[in-house]
Structure formats: C-alpha cells, structure tokens
Amino acid sequence: YGIEMRDGKQVKSCLLEKATEFTAVxxxxxxxxxxxxxxxxxxxxxxxxxxxxxTKYRRTMTEPVEVKAGGRVAFYxxxxxxxxxxxxxxxxxxxKDAVVPCRGDAPISxxxxxxxxxxxxxxxxxxxxxxxxxxxxxxxxxxxxxxAFDEDGKFSGCYPPPPPKPVAPDKTPxxxxxxxxxxxxxx
Numbered sequence: 320y321g322i323e324m325r326d327g328k329q330v331k332s333c334l335l336e337k338a339t340e341f342t343a344v345x346x347x348x349x350x351x352x353x354x355x356x357x358x359x360x361x362x363x364x365x366x367x368x369x370x371x372x373x374t375k376y377r378r379t380m381t382e383p384v385e386v387k388a389g390g391r392v393a394f395y396x397x398x399x400x401x402x403x404x405x406x407x408x409x410x411x412x413x414x415k416d417a418v419v420p421c422r423g424d425a426p427i428s429x430x431x432x433x434x435x436x437x438x439x440x441x442x443x444x445x446x447x448x449x450x451x452x453x454x455x456x457x458x459x460x461x462x463x464x465x466x467a468f469d470e471d472g473k474f475s476g477c478y479p480p481p482p483p484k485p486v487a488p489d490k491t492p493x494x495x496x497x498x499x500x501x502x503x504x505x506x
Contacts, residue, residue, distance in 0.1 A: 325361060332358040341365045345375060345398015352389070354400040360396075367393035367402075376400045379433030384411070387424055395431055402428045408441040414472025420444060421462070430470060436466045 325331040325461040326350045329439040335353050343365040351357045351368035358366040386392055390404020397398045408457040413435040421427055421438035428436040442462050447455045460466050463480030
C-alpha cells in the first residue's frame with residue numbers, strides 16, 4: 320500500500336509500517352516515523368521523511384540545526400536541510416550579517432545556501448522591503464506569523480499569525496428537566 324516504484328525495480332516512495340533507520344541524502348543517519356511517507360533518491364538515500372527523534376542536520380555544510388521529531392525533514396541534493404520543524408526558538412541568518420528570530424516547534428525552510436527562506440517569527444520584528452517599490456517600505460511583522468525572504472535574502476513579506484482556534488463548547492451535560500410535561504414537578 321502506498322508504494323511508488325522507480326523503473327519497476329526500486330522503491331521511490333512508500334508509507335512505513337514501523338520506525339526505520341536509513342541513510343539520508345548527504346550520508347547522515349535518519350530515523351523515519353511509521354505511518355508516514357518516505358522518499359528515496361535513485362541511490363537509495365532518504366530525500367524526505369517524518370522524524371522519530373530530535374536530530375541535528377546540516378543547515379550549511381559546516382553548521383548544524385536541531386530539528387524536532389514528528390516533523391517532516393527534506394534535504395537538498397548536497398545533503399543540507401531544505402525544510403524541517405525547528406526544535407527550539409533561535410536567531411538564524413536570512414542573509415549575510417542579518418538574523419531572524421525563528422520559533423521553535425514550527426516549520427522552517429532554508430535556501431540552498433543555508434539561510435532562512437521562511438519561518439514562523441518568534442517575536443515581533445521590523446523589516447524593510449524594496450522589492451516592489453523604489454523607496455524602502457517598513458513592515459512590522461507579528462510574532463507567530465510567517466516571514467519570507469527571496470533567493471537573495473531580501474525581505475519578501477510577512478503574513479499575520481492565524482486566528483486563534485475557537486474554544487470548544489463545554490461538554491458538561493445540561494441538568495435534567497425537573498418539570499413534568501403536564502406542568503408539575505417530578506417526584
């Protein structure tokens with residue numbers, strides 16, 4: 320069930336029955352979660368899967384980033400992380416000499432150079448854009464919202480945090496009706 324084959328001879332992707340250890344793109348060990356998809360390169364290395372344990376992977380060829388179990392991690396062909404669920408909140412670079420506060424336990428994506436492409440902001444931050452105008456435009460980006468940068472590390476925009484989920488109504492049963500349908504009290 321859920322198996323995609325490459326040339327009829329090699330598994331390209333499948334759903335795992337149980338947690339399994341593999342080798343990821345770049346030669347790093349990876350533990351993939353059951354009941355989630357795993358994809359393999361033509362050389363048999365994991366291209367992406369959902370993690371069973373918190374792990375450090377290469378953000379750049381020399382700098383690791385710790386990612387969280389339960390999140391999907393995908394790799395670029397060079398073996399660096401493309402997308403993951405960040406383990407802890409931290410300041411990460413989005414261009415040379417500039418960092419962004421990214422929220423832990425949230426999705427993050429990196430460009431091929433290891434700099435942040437998108438993340439969920441951990442604190443309100445001010446960014447300046449000149450992408451669509453000749454004049455710089457300042458934007459205050461809210462904590463909990465998504466922020467994006469282009470392939471050169473220029474601020475592309477930010478999106479507000481999602482609205483809070485509605486609180487579920489109280490499931491306490493209503494008191495029993497003590498009034499008799501004929502108008503008197505039940506005994």
